[in-house]
Amino acid sequence: MMKGLKKWRFPxxxxxxxxxxxxxxxxxxxxxxxxxEVGQEQFNLLILTSLIMLLVILVVVVIYVAALVKFRRSRLxxxxxPDDVExxxxxxxxxxxxxxxLLLIIAIPTVYYTYKLGDVSAMEKTDDDGNPxxxxxxxxxxxxxxxxxxxxxxxxTAQELVVPTGEKVFFNLKAADVKHSxxxxxxxxxxxxxxxxxxxxxxxxxxxxxxxxxxxxxxKCAELCGPSHALMDFKVKTMNRDDFDGWVxxxxxxxxxxxxxxxxxxxxxxxxxxxxxxxxxxxxxxxGAAGPNMATFGDRNRVAGYLDHDKxxxxxxxxxxxxxxxxxxMPAFDSLSDEDLDAIADYLLGLKVEE
Amino acid sequence: xxxxxxxxxQKKGFGATLWDWLTTVDHKKIGILYLIGGGFFxxxxxxxxxxxxxxxxxxxxxxxxAGFFNELITMHGTTMIFLAAMxxxxxxxxxxxxxxxxxxxxxxxxINSLGFWMFFFGxxxxxxxxxxxxxxxxxxxxxASLSIASTGHGIDFYAIGLQIAGxxxxxxxxxxxVTIINMRAPGMTYMRMPLFxxxxxxxxxxxxxxxxxxxxxxxxxxxxxxxxxNFFHVDGGGNTIIWExxxxxxxHPEVYILVLPSFGIFSEIFSIFSRKRLFGYSAMVxxxxxxxxxxxxxxxxxxFTVGLGPTANAIFAVATMAIAVPTGVKIFNWLLTMWGGSxxxxxxxxxxxxxxxSFVMGGVTGVQQGAAPLDYQLHDSYFIVAHFHxxxxxxxxxxxxxxxxxxxxxxxxxxLSEKLGKVTFWFFFIGFHMTFxxxxxxxLMGMPRRVWTYNKDQGWDLFNAISSVGAxxxxxxxxxxxxxxxxxxxxNERVGNDPWEDGRTLEWAIPSPPPFYNFPQTPLVRGxxxxxxxxxxxxxxGYIAAEPISDIHMPNGSFIPFVMTLGLFxxxxxxxxxxxxxxxxxxxxxxxVLTFLAMATRSIKDDLGFYVTKDEIIRTxxxxxxxxxxxx
Numbered sequence: 001m002m003k004g005l006k007k008w009r010f011p012x013x014x015x016x017x018x019x020x021x022x023x024x025x026x027x028x029x030x031x032x033x034x035x036x037e038v039g040q041e042q043f044n045l046l047i048l049t050s051l052i053m054l055l056v057i058l059v060v061v062v063i064y065v066a067a068l069v070k071f072r073r074s075r076l077x078x079x080x081x082p083d084d085v086e087x088x089x090x091x092x093x094x095x096x097x098x099x100x101x102l103l104l105i106i107a108i109p110t111v112y113y114t115y116k117l118g119d120v121s122a123m124e125k126t127d128d129d130g131n132p133x134x135x136x137x138x139x140x141x142x143x144x145x146x147x148x149x150x151x152x153x154x155x156x157t158a159q160e161l162v163v164p165t166g167e168k169v170f171f172n173l174k175a176a177d178v179k180h181s182x183x184x185x186x187x188x189x190x191x192x193x194x195x196x197x198x199x200x201x202x203x204x205x206x207x208x209x210x211x212x213x214x215x216x217x218x219x220k221c222a223e224l225c226g227p228s229h230a231l232m233d234f235k236v237k238t239m240n241r242d243d244f245d246g247w248v249x250x251x252x253x254x255x256x257x258x259x260x261x262x263x264x265x266x267x268x269x270x271x272x273x274x275x276x277x278x279x280x281x282x283x284x285x286x287x288g289a290a291g292p293n294m295a296t297f298g299d300r301n302r303v304a305g306y307l308d309h310d311k312x313x314x315x316x317x318x319x320x321x322x323x324x325x326x327x328x329x330m331p332a333f334d335s336l337s338d339e340d341l342d343a344i345a346d347y348l349l350g351l352k353v354e355e
Numbered sequence: 356x357x358x359x360x361x362x363x364x365q366k367k368g369f370g371a372t373l374w375d376w377l378t379t380v381d382h383k384k385i386g387i388l389y390l391i392g393g394g395f396f397x398x399x400x401x402x403x404x405x406x407x408x409x410x411x412x413x414x415x416x417x418x419x420x421a422g423f424f425n426e427l428i429t430m431h432g433t434t435m436i437f438l439a440a441m442x443x444x445x446x447x448x449x450x451x452x453x454x455x456x457x458x459x460x461x462x463x464x465x466i467n468s469l470g471f472w473m474f475f476f477g478x479x480x481x482x483x484x485x486x487x488x489x490x491x492x493x494x495x496x497x498x499a500s501l502s503i504a505s506t507g508h509g510i511d512f513y514a515i516g517l518q519i520a521g522x523x524x525x526x527x528x529x530x531x532x533v534t535i536i537n538m539r540a541p542g543m544t545y546m547r548m549p550l551f552x553x554x555x556x557x558x559x560x561x562x563x564x565x566x567x568x569x570x571x572x573x574x575x576x577x578x579x580x581x582x583x584x585n586f587f588h589v590d591g592g593g594n595t596i597i598w599e600x601x602x603x604x605x606x607h608p609e610v611y612i613l614v615l616p617s618f619g620i621f622s623e624i625f626s627i628f629s630r631k632r633l634f635g636y637s638a639m640v641x642x643x644x645x646x647x648x649x650x651x652x653x654x655x656x657x658x659f660t661v662g663l664g665p666t667a668n669a670i671f672a673v674a675t676m677a678i679a680v681p682t683g684v685k686i687f688n689w690l691l692t693m694w695g696g697s698x699x700x701x702x703x704x705x706x707x708x709x710x711x712x713s714f715v716m717g718g719v720t721g722v723q724q725g726a727a728p729l730d731y732q733l734h735d736s737y738f739i740v741a742h743f744h745x746x747x748x749x750x751x752x753x754x755x756x757x758x759x760x761x762x763x764x765x766x767x768x769x770x771l772s773e774k775l776g777k778v779t780f781w782f783f784f785i786g787f788h789m790t791f792x793x794x795x796x797x798x799l800m801g802m803p804r805r806v807w808t809y810n811k812d813q814g815w816d817l818f819n820a821i822s823s824v825g826a827x828x829x830x831x832x833x834x835x836x837x838x839x840x841x842x843x844x845x846x847n848e849r850v851g852n853d854p855w856e857d858g859r860t861l862e863w864a865i866p867s868p869p870p871f872y873n874f875p876q877t878p879l880v881r882g883x884x885x886x887x888x889x890x891x892x893x894x895x896x897g898y899i900a901a902e903p904i905s906d907i908h909m910p911n912g913s914f915i916p917f918v919m920t921l922g923l924f925x926x927x928x929x930x931x932x933x934x935x936x937x938x939x940x941x942x943x944x945x946x947x948v949l950t951f952l953a954m955a956t957r958s959i960k961d962d963l964g965f966y967v968t969k970d971e972i973i974r975t976x977x978x979x980x981x982x983x984x985x986x987x
Binding site for chain 1 (some may be wrong): 420421422424425434472492493498500501505589591594595596629630631632634635637638660661662663665668669672673676677679680683684686687688690691693694695697698708712714715716719720722723725726727729730731732734735736772798799800803804805806807808809810812814857858862877888
């Protein structure tokens with residue numbers, strides 16, 4: 001079957017199929033429009049397997065249709081008695097051998113990429129000064145939000161992952177309560193965050209996210225984790241290394257940033273009164289907080305990972321978190337006055353590290 | 356209603372008829388009970404599916420709440436696999452396999468009845484969760500960290516309900532194994548067994564090895580949730596990944612437990628309606644056994660993203676792809692069975708023709724998911740939802756619907772309407788592809804599975820809407836089938852032994868429905884497709900008798916299986932409420948005592964069965980002959 005294909009045709013078909021599929025889905029979310037090396041390799045595997053499988057389907061369909069057309073009883077007559085054929089060793093050999101060959105074509109890149117994508121040995125590497133060579137982000141999945149710690153820099157953030165483009169970024173993945181799964185479809189495949197152990201993998205981010213529709217890539221939780229599983233989204237901001245270094249520096253500058261109970265800013269005062277117990281406002285720290293870190297809240301794209309980023313949603317959320325993410329662990333602050341809620345929302349929107 | 360057995364049944368009052376069904380050990384009646392039970396749960400699971408699709412029809416929908424949605428998906432999956440697909444297949448196995456091998460009943464009629472009642476009470480127990488407390492909500496896979504954290508009694512219902520139903524399945528599996536090994540008529544060698552019998556045989560072997568792990572896993576879960584165990588509590592030294600392994604060591608063979616008998620049904624159909632011997636019979640048998648064997652070697656492909664490491668992932672990836680080879684052999688053998696045949700497109704054949712492209716589609720996406728690095732993208736997305744529905748609906752459900760039409764005349768003595776059958780097929784088939792084809796792309800476009808709702812502007816709106824409309828078409832198809840069944844039953848036009856006219860195996864050589872002893876004389880089998888051989892040689896009777904007519908030994912009916920299961924059913928509630936109600940412990944003990952008493956009664960009281968006398972057999976056979984002449 002493969003003999004009929006001239007050499008140039010296969011890559012051409014690959015390219016054609018890739019073009020058709022890449023029309024599918026949103027650039028910030030679709031695995032069919034990969035924006036990173038890992039996603040690209042997985043996409044190539046998708047195209048390769050799809051083509052081989054289309055070939056198989058084609059062969060089946062041809063025999064199927066031909067048999068249906070040629071051997072209908074309405075054509076052959078009601079009394080036609082076909083010969084009972086036992087089988088054919090030759091044919092059976094062919095349709096055992098050819099699938100084995102086709103599967104080998106798939107199996108080789110499969111095994112190769114399984115090892116390649118599973119190689120996290122570079123994670124531990126350090127340069128001559130003892131600094132890690134690669135950025136490592138510790139991801140903790142919680143009911144229903146994401147915490148991202150950068151152990152090398154001593155900073156932590158939540159709900160929006162910020163990463164540099166053009167280099168391997170390694171991830172330590174774990175869950176704090178029940179199992180979740182960390183997935184950024186446009187960048188690469190997922191890996192589970194288990195409650196038992198630390199999982200490690202890497203991703204590469206090729207494209208800066210600022211040109212995207214919302215300025216971010218979409219991240220998803222892929223493992224059923226309770227009622228709000230569907231709402232456990234996060235966002236990914238990708239930027240060039242210089243901008244990323246700038247972001248890290250700005251994050252470090254938030255060290256010691258604490259809301260003051262006696263502040264003239266009513267929002268800051270109310271926040272210090274009611275929220276600071278769970279939500280830190282300094283980006284310097286480690287993972288393990290009870291609630292998402294708020295140091296970059298004003299830079300974020302969504303409230304609670306999925307609601308439009310505006311004052312109304314912040315106020316609604318604080319008043320009744322269960323309504324918007326059933327099963328999450330934040331208590332309702334419905335006793336706060338409207339003025340206080342308004343002020344807290346303003347204060348939160350002002351917490352920024354980016355210009 | 357023409358047979359002697361049924362004439363007697365007709366004379367009985369309602370109470371006596373009910374008692375007859377509650378105590379029956381006749382494989383044909385148990386087959387019908389399985390169809391009724393499985394059919395009921397199939398409709399229930401279908402309603403759950405419709406609610407799921409209605410919720411996902413438009414973005415940001417709030418037709419159902421998030422928590423209720425998780426209950427719906429959990430119960431839809433659990434119901435369809437354990438309480439619909441498997442029992443419906445058991446129904447056909449029970450009704451047909453003993454006939455195909457020339458037996459008068461299964462090896463253990465009592466256990467057959469016990470297996471049915473355990474399935475039924477287990478399913479009932481599970482579904483009572485809708486009314487008492489809450490339904491299970493951790494997915495049909497019930498992964499440990501979530502199922503341990505789940506509040507309320509939902510998961511308890513899951514663990515105990517499936518434990519009871521699963522034990523019934525295990526019994527049924529053992530029973531079929533022994534039946535097929537021991538009860539074959541003279542001359543029915545292994546390599547002369549019809550493919551449906553072969554696939555039942557292999558599927559039963561899979562049940563024998565796959566269900567014990569499930570039993571163990573469910574006991575662990577039960578201990579952890581109700582009796583202070585620590586198997587899955589990480590804080591207590593437990594491990595949740597163990598559940599995933601145990602579940603999939605059961606769960607993957609489960610797919611083949613469902614799909615192999617479906618292959619068997621389609622093998623029969625292709626052969627009958629192509630008027631031609633199955634192409635490559637021995638290759639088909641070998642492929643069946645090989646698929647069954649490999650089915651145990653690939654469970655970790657459900658866990659590629661768990662972090663097992665590249666070596667485990669690579670091994671399981673290649674093993675998974677290997678399954679495609681015997682499956683491909685089967686597909687091509689079916690095609691070559693049609694090739695050179697004389698194809699008559701009846702409703703069962705229409706389903707078989709629809710099955711080929713649908714199942715091939717499910718198969719190829721399976722290979723894609725077997726490629727581990729690619730699976731990192733596909734896993735737990737809507738792609739996998741599309742894939743397993745192509746396999747389970749495109750393979751198993753189409754087979755069940757096909758078998759319903761094919762074997763209805765054999766089981767009930769009357770034909771379902773071909774016209775309505777074809778209407779059902781087209782609604783169901785088009786609806787099925789409409790629902791699930793686009794879900795492949797939804798998954799690739801980043802939509803995770805098991806999501807309660809989704810925000811708009813993610814590019815998923817249109818495909819989800821189309822998918823939901825498709826689900827409605829499938830529902831219409833099923834409704835037409837129900838109408839078909841009601842109308843057919845009302846009309847009740849009787850048919851003869853071989854209503855499809857091209858029957859090849861022993862079940863078509865005897866009356867529809869067969870008398871309760873099946874064969875007045877045990878048949879002698881001279882080759883593959885026994886009935887076909889005899890027909891071609893002009894043997895009007897359809898089979899050669901291997902013995903003179905003599906008294907037949909038959910088992911007595913028994914109410915004990917019902918009581919035994921009822922005890923477990925009652926004990927289940929006790930176990931569940933033991934910690935919060937004082938009546939819990941006594942109920943738990945009381946239920947178990949009832950079961951043990953029933954078991955003791957069974958052990959102590961001798962039940963030697965009864966004999967159908969030679970005179971009675973001759974009288975019955977004459978009566979059947981007379982009524983057949985009358986109806987023709």
